[in-house]
Each structure stands twice: as structure tokens, then as C-alpha cells.
Amino acid sequence: MQEERADAARNRKAILEAADDLFATSDSPSEVSMDDIARAAGVGKGTLFRRFGDRRNLIQQVFAVRLAPLREQIESGPPPLGPDTPPRERVSAIIDAIAVFKLDNAHLMLVLEEGSGPTNDLHESPDYVAVHGLLRDLVASEFEKSRASWIAHSLLANIRADLLGHLVKGEGMSHSDIRLSLRDFVAHTLDY
Amino acid sequence: MQEERADAARNRKAILEAADDLFATSDSPSEVSMDDIARAAGVGKGTLFRRFGDRRNLIQQVFAVRLAPLREQIESGPPPLGPDTPPRERVSAIIDAIAVFKLDNAHLMLVLEEGSGPTNDLHESPDYVAVHGLLRDLVASEFEKSRASWIAHSLLANIRADLLGHLVKGEGMSHSDIRLSLRDFVAHTLDY
DNA sequence: TCAGAATACGGACCGATGGTCCGATTGTCA
DNA sequence: TGACAATCGGACCATCGGTCCGTATTCTGA
Numbered sequence: 001m002q003e004e005r006a007d008a009a010r011n012r013k014a015i016l017e018a019a020d021d022l023f024a025t026s027d028s029p030s031e032v033s034m035d036d037i038a039r040a041a042g043v044g045k046g047t048l049f050r051r052f053g054d055r056r057n058l059i060q061q062v063f064a065v066r067l068a069p070l071r072e073q074i075e076s077g078p079p080p081l082g083p084d085t086p087p088r089e090r091v092s093a094i095i096d097a098i099a100v101f102k103l104d105n106a107h108l109m110l111v112l113e114e115g116s117g118p119t120n121d122l123h124e125s126p127d128y129v130a131v132h133g134l135l136r137d138l139v140a141s142e143f144e145k146s147r148a149s150w151i152a153h154s155l156l157a158n159i160r161a162d163l164l165g166h167l168v169k170g171e172g173m174s175h176s177d178i179r180l181s182l183r184d185f186v187a188h189t190l191d192y
Numbered sequence: 193m194q195e196e197r198a199d200a201a202r203n204r205k206a207i208l209e210a211a212d213d214l215f216a217t218s219d220s221p222s223e224v225s226m227d228d229i230a231r232a233a234g235v236g237k238g239t240l241f242r243r244f245g246d247r248r249n250l251i252q253q254v255f256a257v258r259l260a261p262l263r264e265q266i267e268s269g270p271p272p273l274g275p276d277t278p279p280r281e282r283v284s285a286i287i288d289a290i291a292v293f294k295l296d297n298a299h300l301m302l303v304l305e306e307g308s309g310p311t312n313d314l315h316e317s318p319d320y321v322a323v324h325g326l327l328r329d330l331v332a333s334e335f336e337k338s339r340a341s342w343i344a345h346s347l348l349a350n351i352r353a354d355l356l357g358h359l360v361k362g363e364g365m366s367h368s369d370i371r372l373s374l375r376d377f378v379a380h381t382l383d384y
Numbered sequence: 385t386c387a388g389a390a391t392a393c394g395g396a397c398c399g400a401t402g403g404t405c406c407g408a409t410t411g412t413c414a
Numbered sequence: 415t416g417a418c419a420a421t422c423g424g425a426c427c428a429t430c431g432g433t434c435c436g437t438a439t440t441c442t443g444a
Contacts, residue, residue: 044423123358157349166315236394
């Protein structure tokens, strides 16, 4: 792998920023087209596709940038998210943090889930697999071993982006309403 | 509203059958195009769109046909699905029945969830709203009133089609594995 | 039975979109 | 500075959902 040429690097950054901005700004982020992004980045379409391959990948990269801080907190940050936290407390903190992240990035989550064909199963994305694995192990380390995987899936199912979005927009719950209900629910689930 | 002309009725049936067959047969049902369906039904594209308006609606109609028996069982069938069932038992039976239905119709579920833009929120579809309302009321009638809605959402989140599909294809669980785990989990959830 | 109105048919056509291609351009390094 | 490789950019392509309208079919009622 060679070094990336200066113009290439510059364009990649411009594209990433333009895309993030468009997704964040647009009323319906999933309708932002690749041409829109190229135009906003001041770049040709060919450049865009050469850098990112396809739409899916571009979206994932934009997402990864936003996710990085949370990911790092969980992987190596201080309690209550980091590794030096008792399992039960950590599970609860992680679920809460992911929920907050999704609520704060609702627009991006929509774009991310847009292509839900067989080629794009949420449950096989690296992020999902990683967090599910972590939760599973945490649950197994102190509670029900045999059902740990199921419990982890279930916890994550309760904070799917579209469900959270519905609770806010369709049922008028505030973010703190949701976090409170979620906290109780997680506690109860962990009493399995 | 006039009577439907004979050729119109014939074509509607042909389209519905062709679509159902294509979705059931195809490896990736969400890639079945409207042209494919029109061709398979031996019908022009115009006819297809005049009858069904758009792709979404056609898919919903195909789905509705398959869903009808289950819907009726729940609305007015005998126990354990019908109304003459104690709430707790009925909730459990309904969740199980929906899970089985989704497992049996995995391909259709994929197509149904394909367009997940802001215009297509699962949680606002009539079917979801109906079953959520029913579960909410059942839960509220005997257990936690204040959290009934949340619990209903949570129960349904555990049987999302893509999650079930992952458990089967990604984790190799059998249908009965899933039903057993689900049964326990629902029981525990209802002990709130 | 038949004519004429009402309705439905079907496939050419359209606009948008993700993605590709290749001649022109720019960065890099000796 | 020169020359080669990497990059650029936008015209171009295929596909898809959806529309349009001249033609064909069905229905009505006398």
C-alpha cells in the first residue's frame, strides 16, 4: 500500500465532511444522492466512487467517524463504560450510552439502515457483532450463561434506532423518559 | 365504487399470485423488480401499477393475504390465540405465533422491510400498531400498567424478522430452539 | 344481438439514481 | 524540469419505479 497522494487525501476529507453535513442537515437523509455529495464536496463523481467504492461504504465511513469516541470509551475508557467496571453496571452503562448515541444521531442511523436487503444484515455488521459479543460475555460472566447470547440480542433489540425514533416522534417520549424506562428494563432483564 | 371488471379481477389475482411466487422463490426477494412481476403475471406494467399504485402497496397486499389466517385467529379464533384466553397466556401465544409466522415467511419479511426510509416506519404500519395496541392492553390488564406500552414494544422487538433470520442463518438455531428461548424470555418479561 | 360508452390494457417512455470509463490533469520524484 | 503514475471529473450507462395514451375488452341496455 502506497502513501496517499496529497490531493487524494484532501478530497477524501472533503467528501467525508460534505456527506456528514448533508446527512445531518437534510430532512430525509436517505434521499441524499451521491451526486449531491460530490457536488457539495466540490469533487467529481468518479473521485467519490474511487475513494469509497459504493454508497454503503461511504455511509459506513461517515458513521465510523461519529462512532469513534463512543467506541473508544467502551474499549478503553474509564468506568462506567470502560473495562474496569463490574459487569452488571457496565452492561447498563453501555446500553444507555448506545441509546443516547442513537438518539443524538437519529438521522445517520436512518441512512445506515436504509439498504436492508439480504446483503446488509444489521446483525452481521462488525459493530453489531462486536457489541453483541461484549455484552454476551459480560452477561455470561456473572449471570445466566446459557442464555447470554439471547439476552444480549434482546437488550440491543430494545435500542434499535427506528424504535427509539418512534418513541420520540410517534409517542412523544423525551430522551430522559426513554433512558429511565430503559434503565429499569435493563435491570429487570439482567435479573433473569 | 363500481364493480370490478372481469379482466381486471383476473389480472389482479394473477399479479398477486405471480408476486407471491416470485418473492417466495427468488434468492433475494427484494431484488424482484416490478417488471419481473408484470412479466411473470403475463400483464403489462401499466396494469400492475394501475391496480396497486406502487411497489409498497403491492407488497403489502401480498403480505396481507398470507397474514390473514393468523390475524383472524388472533381477532376471533379459539384459545390460546383468540380473545377467550387469560391475558398472560394469550400474550405468550401471540408472540409465539408471530415468531413462527415470521420464520415461515422470512423471504416476504425481507421484502416488507426493504424500504426503510422515513416514509416507512415499521412502528407506524397498521399491523404493528394493531398488535402493539393489543399486547399493551393485555399487559396493562393484569400487570404493570405504566410500562405496558414499553413492554409491548420490547416483546415485539425480540421477534423482529431480521433478528429471527440471523438466529437461524447466523447462529444456526433451529425453530424450536428459538421458540423455547422466546417462551422463557416472554415469561420472564411478563414477571415485571 | 349489437352499438356505444366506460373501463382496462400494455409497453414505449420518463426522470432519477448508483455506478463505470477514459481522456485530461496534477502530484511526485529524480 | 521532465516524465511517469496516480488522480480527477463529468459524460455516459443500465436499471428501476412510475406515467401516459392509443388500442382492446367488457359491460349495458334496448
